[in-house]
Amino acid sequence: RPCSLAACSRKNRNAALHPLWQSPLTIPGGTRQSPINIQWRDSVYDPFLKPLKISYDPTTCLHIWNNGYSFLVEFDDSTDRSIIVGGPLENQYRLKQFHFHWGAINDWGSEHTVDSKFYPAELHLVHWNAVEYPSFEEAVMEGNGLAVIGVFLKLGARHEGLQTLVDALPAVKHKDTVIEFDVFDPSCLLPSCPDYWTYAGSLTTPPLTESVTWIIKKKPIEVDEDQLEAFRMLLFTSDGEEEKRMVDNFRPLQPLMDRTVRSSFQ
Ligand SMILES: NS(=O)(=O)/N=C1/NCCS1
Numbered sequence: 437r438p439c440s441l442a443a444c445s446r447k448n449r450n451a452a453l454h455p456l457w458q459s460p461l462t463i464p465g466g467t468r469q470s471p472i473n474i475q476w477r478d479s480v481y482d483p484f485l486k487p488l489k490i491s492y493d494p495t496t497c498l499h500i501w502n503n504g505y506s507f508l509v510e511f512d513d514s515t516d517r518s519i520i521v522g523g524p525l526e527n528q529y530r531l532k533q534f535h536f537h538w539g540a541i542n543d544w545g546s547e548h549t550v551d552s553k554f555y556p557a558e559l560h561l562v563h564w565n566a567v568e569y570p571s572f573e574e575a576v577m578e579g580n581g582l583a584v585i586g587v588f589l590k591l592g593a594r595h596e597g598l599q600t601l602v603d604a605l606p607a608v609k610h611k612d613t614v615i616e617f618d619v620f621d622p623s624c625l626l627p628s629c630p631d632y633w634t635y636a637g638s639l640t641t642p643p644l645t646e647s648v649t650w651i652i653k654k655k656p657i658e659v660d661e662d663q664l665e666a667f668r669m670l671l672f673t674s675d676g677e678e679e680k681r682m683v684d685n686f687r688p689l690q691p692l693m694d695r696t697v698r699s700s701f702q
């Protein structure tokens with residue numbers, strides 16, 4: 437749970453440590469940190485932005501893992517079987533994992549906001565530039581190393597594709613538990629509308645490196661209350677420790693600084 441920076445006195449503002457990560461909440465000298473508020477009217481339509489092309493092979497899915505901050509669905513990224521290309525990207529990027537951020541209640545939970553509106557949750561599909569870099573760990577350190585697709589979740593109809601994932605969550609209730617999950621096509625979690633915003637940013641969890649081309653879908657997907665509650669019954673804590681519910685696992689908004697958010701739509 438991100439500590440509130442307001443709670444930290446001004447003098448040690450930059451020294452604030454994240455209660456879970458035990459690493460700085462802010463990156464001194466950071467100029468392209470994430471998440472940010474996307475002010476719709478300030479985004480600039482770029483007619484040269486291409487449609488994003490997504491091709492995932494469901495058999496590259498490996499397992500679900502509770503890493504103590506979110507739950508990650510991880511993929512075999514040893515080949516180019518699950519990739520994205522186009523959009524703002526110069527190269528094709530390989531899918532490594534996806535995960536979510538959510539709140540304790542439906543009033544907040546997303547990392548990015550649109551016109552200062554929070555959504556109850558946000559999906560991140562994490563990809564890396566395997567054309568230019570030999571591994572994810574190296575790509576994480578490079579300005580064009582990663583591409584993350586962000587999808588907002590709003591309260592509405594039950595999402596049948598998400599339900600297969602929700603049904604597996606009790607098996608990864610505690611930190612550092614993992615369950616095999618061998619066929620899943622994450623494109624079922626994407627809205628059908630092709631519209632997106634894009635900007636240069638960072639990871640929102642350690643190592644917080646400024647290596648991400650963010651692609652934020654304009655339209656949210658709908659999930660129902662039971663599905664959000666299933667996220668909230670996960671734990672930050674390991675089996676045997678005092679239970680802490682996994683909620684509010686989102687980073688505070690970061691300053692836009694000298695950045696422009698582009699839109700693929702008018
Ligand atoms: N939430 S996020 O996707 O920006 N952060 C990450 N940290 C390590 C892999 S993804």
Ligand SMILES: [Zn+2]
Binds near residue numbers: 535536537560640
């Ligand atoms: Zn994330």
